[in-house]
Amino acid sequence: IEVYDLLRDDYGIQIEFGDIGNVLAIISAGDRTMEIERLISAFAEIKRLHEKDKAGLFDHEYIDPQIAMAPKDAFYSKKRSIPIRKSVGQISGEFVMSYPPGIPILAPGERITTDIMEHILYAKEKGCFMTGTQDMNVENINVVVGA
Numbered sequence: 001i002e003v004y005d006l007l008r009d010d011y012g013i014q015i016e017f018g019d020i021g022n023v024l025a026i027i028s029a030g031d032r033t034m035e036i037e038r039l040i041s042a043f044a045e046i047k048r049l050h051e052k053d054k055a056g057l058f059d060h061e062y063i064d065p066q067i068a069m070a071p072k073d074a075f076y077s078k079k080r081s082i083p084i085r086k087s088v089g090q091i092s093g094e095f096v097m098s099y100p101p102g103i104p105i106l107a108p109g110e111r112i113t114t115d116i117m118e119h120i121l122y123a124k125e126k127g128c129f130m131t132g133t134q135d136m137n138v139e140n141i142n143v144v145v146g147a
Helices: 002-011 033-050 071-076 114-125
Strands: 079-083 096-099 103-106 129-131 140-144
Touching: 002 033, 103 114, 114 129
Parallel strands: none
Antiparallel strands: 079 140, 096 103, 096 129
């Protein structure tokens, strides 16, 4: 997300999207060698100027889900809203997605683990647009009651 912003603001290069671990730049038949070299040079300069110690960075994107109940059952079950920081061990009753790309970090029926909660909080901290929850700020999450 930070690289996306730097490319746009400091280099005048608009890429398709950026998330926690990816950037997507679409190169077409209309792009010339000079423009591709400009993009590559911008990446090299951003790395040189902004590279950080990897300590404190999220080190993995995929978290193996713990399926506790069928998604349909969880989605239509009785739910209550609790602070996301207190949700570890509960079963999610809703989706949590970072957009782009819109792939769920958490889906109904999955047990909320420490890794998942930390990933959600990290994505929020880094400025990802989070969607799928009733609480638009993703401070609270709906969990299944009695599960």
